[in-house]
Amino acid sequence: QKEVEQNSGPLSVPEGAIASLNCTYSDRGSQSFFWYRQYSGKSPELIMSIYSNGDKEDGRFTAQLNKASQYVSLLIRDSQPSDSATYLCAVAGGSYIPTFGRGTSLIVHP
Amino acid sequence: EAGVAQSPRYKIIEKRQSVAFWCNPISGHATLYWYQQILGQGPKLLIQFQNNGVVDDSQLPKDRFSAERLKGVDSTLKIQPAKLEDSAVYLCASSLREGVHYGYTFGSGTRLTVV
Numbered sequence: 643q644k645e646v647e648q649n650s651g652p653l654s655v656p657e658g659a660i661a662s663l664n665c666t667y668s669d670r671g672s673q674s675f676f677w678y679r680q681y682s683g684k685s686p687e688l689i690m691s692i693y694s695n696g697d698k699e700d701g702r703f704t705a706q707l708n709k710a711s712q713y714v715s716l717l718i719r720d721s722q723p724s725d726s727a728t729y730l731c732a733v734a735g736g737s738y739i740p741t742f743g744r745g746t747s748l749i750v751h752p
Numbered sequence: 753e754a755g756v757a758q759s760p761r762y763k764i765i766e767k768r769q770s771v772a773f774w775c776n777p778i779s780g781h782a783t784l785y786w787y788q789q790i791l792g793q794g795p796k797l798l799i800q801f802q803n804n805g806v807v808d809d810s811q812l813p814k815d816r817f818s819a820e821r822l823k824g825v826d827s828t829l830k831i832q833p834a835k836l837e838d839s840a841v842y843l844c845a846s847s848l849r850e851g852v853h854y855g856y857t858f859g860s861g862t863r864l865t866v867v
């Protein structure tokens with residue numbers, strides 16, 4: 643059974659701070675890693691994908707992948723109240739079908 | 753391009769009733785997925801279609817759930833009879849073809865409440 647673990651939170655950070663969201667996975671053969679943002683009552687929206695070890699930056703978002711430690715994280719710099727949402731980690735292996743974590747709730751307070 | 757279309761947006765039914773959801777994928781996308789997202793959990797794959805054929809339905813509760821994609825375009829997911837634990841959001845997603853996954857574009861989902 644492939645597992646993707648996330649702390650359900652909520653993670654509360656002040657506006658302007660860095661939010662750090664973490665995810666671990668069980669399948670060592672995993673190849674593709676994704677972060678989705680889900681606002682309350684909305685469907686998940688893809689915000690980042692990463693396929694190799696290291697960091698990948700896109701605007702205020704940085705995804706970090708460490709395959710040896712089976713760990714992927716998402717950093718959000720200069721957090722804004724509009725970033726308040728649930729962030730879902732998804733991991734895909736050889737079958738290419740991603741397994742989703744249960745998500746971490748992020749609250750950015752003014 | 754138009755996104756993934758789903759209907760209805762909301763549905764409330766009594767247990768033991770039947771319900772159907774509809775999905776129209778992004779034009780030209782051969783692969784279609786149905787996911788179930790229970791409140792507080794991540795989406796769980798129910799079934800994957802490649803054109804009009806089923807690729808993976810290992811997590812579909814086949815005693816009550818069925819899905820079809822007869823012409824390889826739009827798809828219908830049916831629950832009969834519904835149980836209280838089927839209350840969830842049913843999400844549809846599509847991709848150009850089976851294979852390496854680059855991330856989904858989900859439809860807006862159908863929120864099902866079984867009372």
